[in-house]
Amino acid sequence: xxxxxxxxxxxxxxxxxxxxxxxxxxKKSPVLQVDAKSFDRLINRSNxxxxxxxxxxxxxxxxxxxxxxxxxxxxxxxxxxxxxxDCDESANKQLCASMGIKGFPTLKIVRPGKKAGGRPVxxxxxxxxxxxxxxxxxxAQINNHVARVTDKDLEGxxxxxxxxxxLFTDKGTTSALLRSIAIDYLGVIHVAQIRxxxxxxxxxxxxxxxxxLVLVPGDGQEPVVYQGEMKKADMVKFxxxxxxPNPDPAPVKAKGDKSKAEKPKTEKSKAETAEKPxxxxxxxxxxxxxxxxxxxxxxxxxxxxxEIIAIPIASSxxxxxxxxxxxxxxxxxxxxxxxxxxxxxxxxxxSLSRLNTKYIQAERKLFPFIAVPDGVEGLSVIRNKLETTNxxxxxxxxxxxxxxxxxxxxxxxxxxxxxxxxxxMGEGTKMKLPKGIVExxxxxxxxxTPETPEVTEEPEVSEKPEAxxxxxxxxxxxxxxxxxxxAKEATEEHDEL
Numbered sequence: 001x002x003x004x005x006x007x008x009x010x011x012x013x014x015x016x017x018x019x020x021x022x023x024x025x026x027k028k029s030p031v032l033q034v035d036a037k038s039f040d041r042l043i044n045r046s047n048x049x050x051x052x053x054x055x056x057x058x059x060x061x062x063x064x065x066x067x068x069x070x071x072x073x074x075x076x077x078x079x080x081x082x083x084x085x086d087c088d089e090s091a092n093k094q095l096c097a098s099m100g101i102k103g104f105p106t107l108k109i110v111r112p113g114k115k116a117g118g119r120p121v122x123x124x125x126x127x128x129x130x131x132x133x134x135x136x137x138x139x140a141q142i143n144n145h146v147a148r149v150t151d152k153d154l155e156g157x158x159x160x161x162x163x164x165x166x167l168f169t170d171k172g173t174t175s176a177l178l179r180s181i182a183i184d185y186l187g188v189i190h191v192a193q194i195r196x197x198x199x200x201x202x203x204x205x206x207x208x209x210x211x212x213l214v215l216v217p218g219d220g221q222e223p224v225v226y227q228g229e230m231k232k233a234d235m236v237k238f239x240x241x242x243x244x245p246n247p248d249p250a251p252v253k254a255k256g257d258k259s260k261a262e263k264p265k266t267e268k269s270k271a272e273t274a275e276k277p278x279x280x281x282x283x284x285x286x287x288x289x290x291x292x293x294x295x296x297x298x299x300x301x302x303x304x305x306x307e308i309i310a311i312p313i314a315s316s317x318x319x320x321x322x323x324x325x326x327x328x329x330x331x332x333x334x335x336x337x338x339x340x341x342x343x344x345x346x347x348x349x350x351s352l353s354r355l356n357t358k359y360i361q362a363e364r365k366l367f368p369f370i371a372v373p374d375g376v377e378g379l380s381v382i383r384n385k386l387e388t389t390n391x392x393x394x395x396x397x398x399x400x401x402x403x404x405x406x407x408x409x410x411x412x413x414x415x416x417x418x419x420x421x422x423x424x425m426g427e428g429t430k431m432k433l434p435k436g437i438v439e440x441x442x443x444x445x446x447x448x449t450p451e452t453p454e455v456t457e458e459p460e461v462s463e464k465p466e467a468x469x470x471x472x473x474x475x476x477x478x479x480x481x482x483x484x485x486x487a488k489e490a491t492e493e494h495d496e497l
Contacts, residue, residue, distance in 0.1 A: 147190065
């Protein structure tokens, strides 16, 4: 009797063991299961941003992450991909090794490159292991193909060929939902966002509430106002009346179709290809001459043609305090670096310098970028108060709004720029700035200089004209630390526009 029950129990255990160790995520899980064969097709060549968990079924931390990861997958459905790779499977071990996986779980965010068909941008996810933190980080990395349209731009946008989808909104940021729709219809429908303050555009389409989605079919057809809820599936169904969304990933046959379409131009293409070697042969000697000139004079080239405008490196506390640590200071980006150069410190300074150059050449105003070496006297308080532990840290500080934010990930130019864009748009969670970082020397001065109580009232009145300063960073100034709970809720659901 006992032998029979023991045998039955062993049979049950052996029957369930393969499924228990085969992988943590079942077919019913919202998490997309990817292996070495499908990784390139489903992740690398996807139109969408993905977060991928590299795990082992026996890993306790992986098991602990599972509920939050599945919740994040549910919240990001239709917006981004939440995938997982079982590195314990022998067929996946080479893939995991090529991705630099050394421990479990390791999470990486993969998003499409700027060029179609180019290499995706991959970076480590080092944020919180909660559903909210994962959703927020992934949503911030969704590429933005939504055009921002003003009254001045409207006629030009409407004159373009093809249908247009115009979202009228009272928000300054572009939601993950609208960005994902723009990805769905990239090259099919022009997706744009118009603020409620654009009075002419609002009046032209008779908009009475926000948000309101308007479809302009084109070809002389009347605009159609969307009457449903701001949900992805319903909105896609509405827009599909003028065009089908892009398949993901794009079918491989598309390349073959293009080559067939180009066949009638073979004679021209042959002539062009015949001329290309000649042109290249003529251009190559010039390039070689340039190289020989630079090799003869090694020092002049960097100074003679300064393509990159380097960010300032603080040599005293005053260098940072003037722009970033005053009570009225706006957002600053600080790169906290060791005194001796490392690979990471060099990389972060170069990335910020490239971004700095981009905005200066475009004559656009952005936050101050400053590199802060550890040895600068009086600035160690920033590291101590923010409790930064890594040798190289990238932080954003806003003394006026009393918040700060820490960068997580590798210091490549594309990743850093995406992070700065999130801050510029006022998105993402911010932490309260600890006391002791912002200088408070101005307060005693205001109390000491006036000799009578009447004079002390004047500075209070004079603070009212400070409102125009908000216009310097109209979008970014919207997010205050006291509004963080609302921001988190929005990122959790991702249905708000």
